[in-house]
Amino acid sequence: AQSVTQPDIHITVSEGASLELRCNYSYGATPYLFWYVQSPGQGLQLLLKYFSGDTLVQGIKGFEAEFKRSQSSFNLRKPSVHWSDAAEYFCAVGQYNNNDMRFGAGTRLTVKP
Amino acid sequence: GAVVSQHPSRVICKSGTSVKIECRSLDFQATTMFWYRQFPKQSLMLMATSNEGSKATYEQGVEKDKFLINHASLTLSTLTVTSAHPEDSSFYICSTAREGNYGYTFGSGTRLTVV
Numbered sequence: 001a002q003s004v005t006q007p008d009i010h011i012t013v014s015e016g017a018s019l020e021l022r023c024n025y026s027y028g029a030t031p032y033l034f035w036y037v038q039s040p041g042q043g044l045q046l047l048l049k050y051f052s053g054d055t056l057v058q059g060i061k062g063f064e065a066e067f068k069r070s071q072s073s074f075n076l077r078k079p080s081v082h083w084s085d086a087a088e089y090f091c092a093v094g095q096y097n098n099n100d101m102r103f104g105a106g107t108r109l110t111v112k113p
Numbered sequence: 114g115a116v117v118s119q120h121p122s123r124v125i126c127k128s129g130t131s132v133k134i135e136c137r138s139l140d141f142q143a144t145t146m147f148w149y150r151q152f153p154k155q156s157l158m159l160m161a162t163s164n165e166g167s168k169a170t171y172e173q174g175v176e177k178d179k180f181l182i183n184h185a186s187l188t189l190s191t192l193t194v195t196s197a198h199p200e201d202s203s204f205y206i207c208s209t210a211r212e213g214n215y216g217y218t219f220g221s222g223t224r225l226t227v228v
Contacts, residue, residue, distance in 0.1 A: 036219075043119070043206055044219040090156060101217065103156045
């Protein structure tokens, strides 16, 4: 069965600093990987996704993620964090148009002034 | 991109009453919608898959008689929490995947509080 692990429950970074959120997955086949962001009391917004091709994926809001099959990882990065990036971030693994989509536990990002 | 509208965004109800949550796909036809539940500071847990014109598929441990799902049209799925109790208080989110468009689109969620 597929699963997703986000090792960091809470991360605090200073505004302007770089950011990396970790995500490890377990999946028998080639995974479809996603990163979502959730602001308090809101739904989820898709940041980026990976299905195949270039392992470095560019997303919205300046985020990118790199798929590393050898490490079963799909870490999310941003070179310079803005205060508005403070939110909850979820990594997910699944299949296209399939209900078997699994979410990680989430990483809460706090941005210090 | 696909747009999913969820209503209401917040509802408070008395214990023992029922609450209906609507999820609409605004700009495309969604044959499949998904319902998730999210407890505070936790991840999303898939409750059920809603299929237009047929019965919903529930995940293990989810009471189908308590969480009634109806997907009567290609643009609307509803989740009814029946005989709600305080432990049903949670954040409920729907989503769907547009055909040919990888990645799910989520509604804005419904905060249910049962008092």
